[in-house]
Each structure stands twice: as structure tokens, then as C-alpha cells.
Amino acid sequence: MTIETIFAFDFGVKRIGVAMGNTMIRQAEPVKVISAIDNATRFADIQALLDEWKPARLVVGLPMHPDGAEHEMTARARKFANQLHGRFSLPVELVDERYSSAVISAKRGEVIDDRAAAIILQQYFDTH
Structure with missing residues (x-):
């Protein structure tokens, strides 16, 4: 069995939550929230993460x-x-x-996008 790193994204217009996990442990972990002003910055931040972690697939x-x-x-x-x-x-x-947002109860103003991405990735692991 090949172990793959997988990244998940909770897309938003202002912020993108990022989470990662691998196919051996099958446990999603929040990584970061990208607050991008424009697409060039957004995709440069994503490129840096992909270069660092080298995921095999994206969700x-x-x-x-x-x-x-x-x-x-x-x-x-x-x-x-x-x-x-x-x-x-x-x-x-x-x-x-x-239903990923409903699982997270957050205080007003708290950035939760990375945790939402982790829930999305966990749903992927649970169904694949």
C-alpha cells in the first residue's frame, strides 16, 4: 500500500482553509488559513504548501x-x-x-476555515 498525503481546502472568497492527512493514519489535521488579497497571492501560498508537503491529491x-x-x-x-x-x-x-460548518461551534469572529477543511478531509477519508 502506497501512503499518500492528501490536502483539503475549504474554499471561501476571502479565506481558504487548508488541512492535510495521509492514507495510512486517515486523520485530518488543520494546517493554515490562506487570506489572499488576489488570485496570484492565493495560488502562490498554495504552491508553497504543495512544494513543502508534496500531496498526491487534493480535496x-x-x-x-x-x-x-x-x-x-x-x-x-x-x-x-x-x-x-x-x-x-x-x-x-x-x-x-x-454539514461541515455545523460540526464546528466557534466564537464570533474566530477563524475556523482550517478546521472546516479538516472536517471535509475527514469526510473524504471516512467515505474512501
Whole structure:
């Protein structure tokens, strides 16, 4: 069995949460929150993480309405996933993130995007 590092992203317009784990331990851990002003900075930060950790695949949370209907952020997350694949030539999988935010109870103003990414990655591990 080959052990792979996997990165997950909780995409947001202002912030992107990042988590990582591997296929042996199958435990997701928050890594960082990228607060990017523009796409160039955002993808440079992602490139630095990928260079450091060398993941074999990427996972992106796919936001949807509770009934499964898509909305504006669904399309944005899909576009982000396509950009990751195009820029970094790594396989990218989408994971339904409808209930990931509900699992996290946070104080007002607390940045939780990296923990949301960890929940998304844990959902990936639990279903694959």
C-alpha cells in the first residue's frame, strides 16, 4: 500500500482553509488559513504548501443548500477545484460539505476555515 498525503481546502472568497492527512493514519489535521488579497497571492501560498508537503491529491469542499441544490458558492468551489487541477496537475476530488460548518461551534469572529477543511478531509477519508 502506497501512503499518500492528501490536502483539503475549504474554499471561501476571502479565506481558504487548508488541512492535510495521509492514507495510512486517515486523520485530518488543520494546517493554515490562506487570506489572499488576489488570485496570484492565493495560488502562490498554495504552491508553497504543495512544494513543502508534496500531496498526491487534493480535496475541495463543495457547498450546497441543505436540500442538495447548488448555489453561487457551489460554482465558485468547482471553479477553484478546476484551477487547482489545471495549475498543479494533481487529481482533485469534490466532497459534499453541507454539514461541515455545523460540526464546528466557534466564537464570533474566530477563524475556523482550517478546521472546516479538516472536517471535509475527514469526510473524504471516512467515505474512501
